[in-house]
Amino acid sequence: MILFRISGIIIVSEFIELKSGDTPLNFIKRFFSGMKQEDEVSEPAKVATPVSTTASESVASEPSVSDIGNTEATAEEERFADAPPAPRTILHAPAAKQGLFPESSDGILIKAQPSPTGDQCMFTVNQVLMKDCSWYFDSFESAAESSLAESLFSLEDVETVLVCEATVTVTRKDKTLVDWKPLAKEIGAAIRNAVEEGQSLIADKIISTIPSEDVIREGIQKVIDEEVNPGVAGHGGQINLLAVKGNSVTIQMGGGCQGCSAADLTLKQGIHTSFRKAVPEVGAIFDETDHTAGLNPFFS
Amino acid sequence: MPRVLTFKVNIETGKQGPNEPVNFSFNGHTMPFEKVIGSNEPDAIFEGSFDVNSFAHSLTLVGPEKGKWEIDKIRVDYECEGEKPYVVNWGAVTLDETTEVNLWQDPPVPAFDV
The missing domain is CATH 3.30.300.130 (Fe-S cluster assembly (FSCA))
Structure with missing residues (x-):
């Protein structure tokens, strides 16, 4: 029986060999390899599915030709929605002035305020030195007969002097020095002496030359x-x-x-x-x- | 321009106030205040602060989105890096949807008696 079956397979195999030109062993190998190949073909299909899904998703996320116009409109709307509001006008409220000096003070008080750039220092006195006008002294010669400016120019490092209302602004010659305290003390003392002496701080000839x-x-x-x-x-x-x-x-x-x-x-x-x-x-x-x-x- | 660590505002509203969130603009960036107390209703006092930790180019109080805001007084307490804390007071100003008011003032120049 077994022999008959084996002989039968051989006959069939001979027939197949004749038909296909292949041996049964190769046929079987080819058959199973064919199954495997089919599986391998189907595997990429399985793998390809998510890829194609991903691709389709990516395609879906990108605008199609027909959607481009709508997408641009949406982007335009979003851009305008995020656009900054129109610039506002910046107002400046009046700053509440804080007095430098106590309201009741009998003596001559002087505050020194160096400028941020360090080349000038403003001295504020608790009384008016030059009413409703100002004067700029650019040299010792220009300070003639003005006791305040004369006394300031007698100090070594003073370059220019500006007197305005209750302030005296001094520019120093040595621009490399930042610390104003030593010179400021000398200037403060000079201002105080000039005010206390009661002489004409600014020459009359200067006051008379000020035009309208x-x-x-x-x-x-x-x-x-x-x-x-x-x-x-x-x-x-x-x-x-x-x-x-x-x-x-x-x-x-x-x-x-x-x-x-x-x-x-x-x-x-x-x-x-x-x-x-x-x-x-x-x-x-x-x-x-x-x-x-x-x-x-x-x-x- | 110093580095502002924090600033605190105290705003007294006059007879007209919008009663809406108060924003400020720091270097062009508009933000709401933190640690808010009170409101900007009429006759109310608003307090708010913000820990900035950035260099100040500009600081403004933004006007309301709708209506007018009559401010009687503004007080700002600043704490800047390397500077003593200082206070600036401003007087009356009226804000609306087209305006903002400056809140920035550099630290005072050190002054000394001579």
């Missing part, structure tokens, strides 16, 4: 228009004359000057020099620029 506000305004406006503004325009800046009080002027720096790191240099070495050259009687020059405000300040 209109003359000061006209002269300063002219130098701004013809000299200063053409110079700073190259940097996108501009200088505006805000006010003239007595012979003191207040300016404001705008455009590229506002917030510029070189604004202090421009003010002291450029604008001050031009103003004093054109209008020698000009006293204090105040800068009311808020260098942090505005829509496009340098610092922001």
